[in-house]
Amino acid sequence: MASFSRAVFVQKLSELRISQKSIVSLSRWVLEFRQNAGSVVTVWLQQFRLVTPGRKIIFLYLANDVLQNGRRGGPEFLILFATVLREAARLVARSRDEACKACFRTLLDIWQERKVYIDEFIQNLRLPLGEPQTLPPTVTEEQRPPEKQTFGAIQESEPRSVPEGPSPQPSILNLPLIEKMIRALQNLQQSASGDTGEMPTLPPEVQDASFVKRVAGTSEAKNLTELMEKKCTSLLEYSSVLVRKIDDQHNLIEMLLACTQNQYEVLVEKEKKYEESKKKYQEATQILQCLVDIST
Known part of the structure; x- marks a missing residue:
């Protein structure tokens, strides 16, 4: 794909x-x-x-x-x-x-x-x-x-291939996304540890344009051309690796933002339930106190 x-x-x-x-x-x-x-x-x-x-x-x-x-x-x-x-x-x-x-x-x-x-x-x-x-x-x-x-x-019409039963809700802790984010962090950490030495080394004759003036003969020019083509290919490959890593990091940042939003939704829901439970407890305490007063 x-x-x-x-x-x-x-x-x-x-x-x-x-x-x-x-x-x-x-x-x-x-x-x-x-x-x-x-x-x-x-x-x-x-x-x-x-x-x-x-x-x-x-x-x-x-x-x-x-x-x-x-x-x-x-x-x-x-x-x-x-x-x-x-x-x-x-x-x-x-x-x-x-x-x-x-x-x-x-x-x-x-x-x-x-x-x-x-x-x-x-x-x-x-x-x-x-x-x-x-x-x-x-x-x-x-x-x-x-x-x-x-x-x-x-x-x-009914949606295509939608399963029956409750669907994931933003107020439910999204464990699959958290697990995926952890795996992405681990992958980035592993790839970062192997970055040393990936950058292609460029000899002076490739970096210095004035070196071309010192080329003498067709054979030397051909060798320099082949060397430059090889180094350009290596740089393109390395650039592709960097692009993939940047994209992975971008996706990880977006997953972090999504997880943060999910955590916020869960927190709001829990706080709401806490306030409801606290209110019910206070009402039950008042009723209990009234019953005690009546019995005495």
Whole structure:
């Protein structure tokens, strides 16, 4: 399988059309690069900021397909998209485009109905759109924006290959992603320890352009040419290694950000449960005290 390329993804996004075939095709391509989920989401948001409201609708359809059909393989896309959907909601609201806002609202209804994200997170996404924090009713045909009629199959049909049962939630500690991040850290540490001596050594005749003036004869020129070609090849190979390492480090940083976001979501959820438990304890203590007073 070819490696993930941001430039290729940007090109594919520019060619994306509002049809089920186009959306599903790019979604499947994206899901082949689960290990590059951070780069995928970053590029998606960067391009989402730039496109028109009409194109934003298509990008939202793509995110919907990736989220719903990527759950079986792991929670990477769920968690990483969760870090950018708040900004996406603000951008949709700022566009003042009713069709775009209606599209996003309907997707939020679908995600809530199918438990793609927890209710509290979805309610927070509704706020920029000017919606009250109330649970939405079941999605009806009348509530769907007109654009959806040309692309209804993607929203109305069941997602492809989505497993039954509860899906990973941002408020649940994401152990698989943490384990993957630890492995990535170990791999980087091992590769860093083997970096010594990888940089090709260049002889003076390759580094000093004035050395060419001292070349005497065709044979010597040919030897110098072969030496330079060999060293150029070595430098290109070493550059490729550096590019891969830089990409690995970039992905690791994005995984760290995702894990940080996940930890924050877990902390917020635990604090909420703690406050609820504390309140119930205080109420139970008051009731117990009343019972003691009555019995005496």
